[in-house]
Amino acid sequence: xxxxxxxxxxxxxxxxxxxxxxxxxxxxxxxxxxxxxxxxxxxxxxxxxxxxxxxxxxxxxxxxxxxxxxxxxxxxxxxxxxxxxxxxxxxxxxxxxxxxxxxxxxxxxxxxxxxxxxxxxxxxxxxxxxxxxxxxxxxxxxxxxxxxxxxxxxxxxxxxxxxxxxxxxxxxxxxxxxxxxxxxxxxxxxxxxxxxxxxxxxxxxxxxxxxxxxxxxxxxxxxxxxxxxxxxxxxxxxx
Ligand code: SAH
Numbered sequence: 001x002x003x004x005x006x007x008x009x010x011x012x013x014x015x016x017x018x019x020x021x022x023x024x025x026x027x028x029x030x031x032x033x034x035x036x037x038x039x040x041x042x043x044x045x046x047x048x049x050x051x052x053x054x055x056x057x058x059x060x061x062x063x064x065x066x067x068x069x070x071x072x073x074x075x076x077x078x079x080x081x082x083x084x085x086x087x088x089x090x091x092x093x094x095x096x097x098x099x100x101x102x103x104x105x106x107x108x109x110x111x112x113x114x115x116x117x118x119x120x121x122x123x124x125x126x127x128x129x130x131x132x133x134x135x136x137x138x139x140x141x142x143x144x145x146x147x148x149x150x151x152x153x154x155x156x157x158x159x160x161x162x163x164x165x166x167x168x169x170x171x172x173x174x175x176x177x178x179x180x181x182x183x184x185x186x187x188x189x190x191x192x193x194x195x196x197x198x199x200x201x202x203x204x205x206x207x208x209x210x211x212x213x214x215x216x217x218x219x220x221x222x223x224x225x226x227x228x229x230x231x232x233x234x235x236x237x238x239x
Contacts, residue, residue, distance in 0.1 A: 025057050028069040032056075036071050037089045044093040050119035051089055056082075058140065059112040078130045080226055082110040083172060087223060091170060094193045094206050094220065097121050101167035104185065106156030106194075106228070111137030113172055114149055124149045125163050127156030129229050155230035159185040166190060174202045174225040179232035188213065195225045199239050 013021075033052050042048060057068035059082055064074045073081040083091075092113070095103070101121040108114055108128035114137065117124045126149060128134035134153035141149055152160060157179045159169070165187035171179075171194035178196060186192045190209045195202035204220040227234040 022055075025055060025069070029056065032069045032071075032085055036086050040086055042086070042089045042093055046097070046099075046120055047089055047092050047116075050092070050116045051085065053119060054112065054115045055144070056085070056112055058144065059110040059115070076110045076133070078133055080109055080130065080133060082112050083225070088113050088116060090220065091172070091193050091204070092116055092120070094204075095168040095170060095191050097168060102163070104160055104163070104166040104169045104182075105172065106159075106170070106182070107172035108137045108151065109133055109172060111141050113170070115141060115144065115146060117170070118146045118149050121167075122148060125152070125160050125166070126150070127152045127154060127160055129153070129155060155233075157181070157228055157230035157232035161185065169193070171195070171228065172225065173228035173233070174198070175228040175232065176234055176238075177232075178205070178207060179228075181232065183207065183209070183215070195223045198234075199227070 029052055033048055037048060037051065057065050060068045060074050061076065067074055071084065073084050076082050097120045099121060102123040103117050103121050105114055105117060105124060105126040108126040114124055114126045128137060131153050134151060138151045159181040164185035166185055167187060167190050169182050169186050169192040174195045174197055182192055186209045188209055188211050192207040194205060196205050197203055202223050202225060204223045206218045208216040210216060227239040
């Protein structure tokens, strides 16, 4: 999987250089896992293995590829960003995934978080608002060989009712409040992880759907995401 390269690069670059580049990326990835994730307390071994494996450099625009394993978010076009590796790891860890789950992700973006999820669970359903990003992410993940991901372009603040309920739901854009449809589509015992708040910052929240149909709401510190749009998101005037 990691030796696949985009056709435009394959045409120009000799195979031995591509293999050498992949070696460098693998080393950078290991360093990212050690210094950005393990050092800051990410402990879920399956999450660490997934992030060692997914080629993050394939998810960022060519002009930022040298920064693919740096400790921050990066632009991915259409005014959106790929999240910082630590935030991806933390949110994924908070979902408490074991393997057999079906997960709903809102905000496909580059598809990087989607790929991390696809490494960890049986099925991933992902929704992206921006048509161009939705299309590119789908092509990218298919080229990388992921076969357990279903894509949809549209308003993810409404969830994806057709395949509900989900064991876990992850929102990677900032919501003014927890969208009701996403709560309704999280099964009993399931987890919903999302950033809640406005333009000047949000806090990471986990909502656990208890077996008695109540909710346990927990907070995990400040984060900074782009806005969730759509019916249960931010209107342009407010962000
Ligand atoms: N997880 C992504 C980061 C995405 S940034 C990655 O790893 O690259 C947040 C994404 O949420 C953006 O692509 C944005 O277009 C998308 N988004 C915003 N509102 C949305 C909505 N209502 N439904 C689906 N996607 C939405």
